[in-house]
Amino acid sequence: MNTVTGISGHFDRILQELQGTLAAIPAAQVEQLTEQILSARKIFTAGAGRSGLMAKALAMRLMQLGLDAYVVGETVTPRAGKGDLLIIASGSGETQGLHIMAQKAVKADVTLAAVTIFPESSIGQLADLVVQVPGSPKDPADQGSYETVQPMGSLFEQTILLLFDAIMLSLMDKRGGDSAAMFTNHANLE
Numbered sequence: 001m002n003t004v005t006g007i008s009g010h011f012d013r014i015l016q017e018l019q020g021t022l023a024a025i026p027a028a029q030v031e032q033l034t035e036q037i038l039s040a041r042k043i044f045t046a047g048a049g050r051s052g053l054m055a056k057a058l059a060m061r062l063m064q065l066g067l068d069a070y071v072v073g074e075t076v077t078p079r080a081g082k083g084d085l086l087i088i089a090s091g092s093g094e095t096q097g098l099h100i101m102a103q104k105a106v107k108a109d110v111t112l113a114a115v116t117i118f119p120e121s122s123i124g125q126l127a128d129l130v131v132q133v134p135g136s137p138k139d140p141a142d143q144g145s146y147e148t149v150q151p152m153g154s155l156f157e158q159t160i161l162l163l164f165d166a167i168m169l170s171l172m173d174k175r176g177g178d179s180a181a182m183f184t185n186h187a188n189l190e
Contacts, residue, residue, distance in 0.1 A: 014158070017148055021134050021159045022166075029131045030163070033087070033113050034170050036129065037062070040085035040111065046072040046101055047089035050157040055089045058164040064185040065168065065177055072101060082109040090114065091135065091156040093121020102126045115160055133159050 005013075037043055043062055047055035055071065062069035070077040072086070080086065086105045090098050093116040102123045105112045114127035117135050124130050135156040136148045148155045171177075 017155055018158060018162065021155060022162060024134045025159075025163060026132060029129065030167065030170075032129050033115075033131050034167055034174070036085050036111060036113060037067070037087075037167070037171060038174060041068065041083040042078065042080065042085070043067055043069040044072050044077070044080055044084065044086045044110075045069070045089070046086065046098060048095045048098060050153065051089040051091060051160065054157055054161045054164060055087065057161060058087065058089075058167075061164070061168045062171075064183075065171055065175065066181075066185060067171075080105065080108055080110045085111045085113060087113045087115065088123055088127075089116075089160050090121075090123055091117050091133075091153045093118045093123040095123075099123055099126075115163070117156060131163070133163065135159060 043059070045055035045059040045062075046052065059069045059071045086101070088098050088102060093114060099122045102112055102114075103126065106126055111129075112127045113129050113131065114121075114123045115131045115133060116124050117133055118124060119127075119130040119132050133156060136153070
């Protein structure tokens with residue numbers, strides 16, 4: 001399809017795709033992840049590329065909510081162990097470095113949550129819980145039947161950002177807290 005579409009047409013299509021993917025995420029899986037976050041001693045997030053950026057955004061909001069949250073690979077990330085939670089965001093569920101990380105989490109008795117398109121993936125199979133996000137991975141050969149006009153993994157990445165923001169709202173409801181309270185944990189040396 002090589003038609004010229006104005007920017008508002010692109011916005012409309014992206015929003016339609018996001019509405020479809022968000023509506024198809026199993027609510028029970030999201031609730032299970034939310035409860036795991038609330039019960040975890042420490043929460044670690046990880047992902048590669050743009051999915052990793054979305055995972056970092058989640059860790060930031062969790063910290064601002066007053067939870068003990070870290071991004072795997074940062075110099076100040078502590079040791080993980082029993083009672084902790086690792087959330088891996090990976091569209092394919094097959095990213096080699098993330099798979100190795102998942103294996104290490106299992107060995108360390110860390111609860112593993114996978115946010116992925118493919119629950120049957122290597123990371124999904126290792127996970128204690130999976131949130132399945134419909135979408136298309138970045139490799140067009142692996143797209144399957146889910147079609148998107150957006151390039152590579154954009155739809156997955158946008159969807160998980162909104163999913164993580166919705167989880168934050170749920171956590172705020174359950175724990176109490178609002179933007180004003182969270183702002184007291186916002187960085188102030190920038």
